[in-house]
Amino acid sequence: MITQVKSPILEIHDLTVSYDQSPVLWNVDLSLPSGKLIGILGPNGAGKSTLIKAIMGLVDPSGGYVKLFDKTLEEVRSRISYVPQRESVDWNFPASVLDVVMMGTYGKLGLFKRPGKKEKELSMESLEKVGMHGFANRQISELSGGQQQRVFIARSLAQNADLYLMDEPFAGVDMATETAIFELLQEMTAAGKTVIVVHHDIYSAVNYFDWFIMLNLHLVASGPKETVMTEDLLRKTYGGKLNLLTKVSDLIRQKEFNPLKN
């Protein structure tokens, strides 16, 4: 169940990625519309992070290609923002919250230039959006996991991009904050930005995303929520974890989730 779109913001063509000769992503072929909040679903080890890294040029594909804004990555770097998984860095690093968020402005600054007043203001605004402006001068080693995650989201906002790729940005974030940030992301997509989020919670995913990519080494589905949020596709994505899936189909029924209505 793969819906292709015309003039996509992101086009992935027949992408295969391997680590040590063994492929972890097989022939992924999809295209995504702009201005949507897009969720990537899949079990652990499905290759979700690998897909994002391949899009961002952090791993080399063994086959296929990625095009962004109908261009190569190199040409559009400044229009793309990336939130890596929180565990990918050591939070003992000697930096303040503001220091880390300011890193989001480095790309547009270029070599040798130092961030100034403008960059600082932009970073403070980004911190305010994730409710962390009170922590600007706190050292990052003193933050909770959820707060660290919000710092990463703020850094990404400070990049002022058109396309955002976020790898599990809500891991360890409390419900209230998650809701607030999802609303922020919805505002951003309403303003024409595109946000792609790897998400682990199917329940909240149903509420927020417009479009889903379902992945389990192969691409299972890519399309609007109404067409792909089905028990059959979820089962294909998550395999035989019936317990979970029964609950999901319950949820879909409970909410009287009717694709034709929306």
Add this chain to the structure above:
Amino acid sequence: MSFDQNAFLIIITAAMIAISCGLLGVFMMLRKMSMTGDAISHAVLPGIVIGFFVSGSQRGLEVIIGAGILGILATLMIDWLRRKARVQLDASIGITFTLLFAIGIILINLLAYKVDLDQECVLYGEIAYLPIDLWLTKSGLNMGPRILYLSLLNLILVTAFIILFFKELKVTSFDENFSKVIGIPAGLINLSLMSMVSYTTVSSFEAVGAILVVALLVVPPATAFLWTRKLKLLIQLTIVLGIGISIVGYYLAYLFDSSIAGMIVSVAGIAFLASALFKSKSFLSRFGTSRQPESLKKIV
């Protein structure tokens, strides 16, 4: 001899070397590459020998270039072993530097009849001879100790490097993938840092020796990291420590009539242990946990 000119020259030189090493060491530590610094300082030996052989002098530019090339080679080899051959980082480092160091030793032996290179000096250095190793111009003008100038030049270049690439060094140390994504040439920054470490190693080996350069790269930054989680403060504290251990180390060496470089590093080691002890105690009483500071784990 409480405070004569020679003491002053030796302390100034030692402090400059300690600061250069410390500045680079801070970023090596933050990249979890302290031991790569160790590897580089040993791996440059074949480069030094070859440079020496080519130029016929321990002072030639060829020596520094040779060391620089070997330093980069060692970095690339460690990286290749780790990423492509999937060897553990510590094993990659161990294999690389012992191999290159051994090649250096063999080269010294093979070329012994042509290369008057003192292994003892390369390894341990002898800063005490600094005041009598003078830089004489062609017209015979006495410019003062040669190593003082080498260390000063080294310090200026290291400082310029850190200031110029501060933002890039910071972001690539914290989050390499992110820095690549925003278009910062992370690989190039890394190689530049390794080249600076190689250059600093050769520039310093005559004074404090290759082994003790490692201690200056690792110990002052690790000590400072026990006291602060602010990058600027961390760098400042490392500089202060570099100066402090040079002064105390010199006078203790004088007192006990022993190796100056050895004493400087011993003082650094004691300062580190004392800090670790103090920190773990106050940490215990404050939070009731025994979580080890990151830097401590790296040293032990």
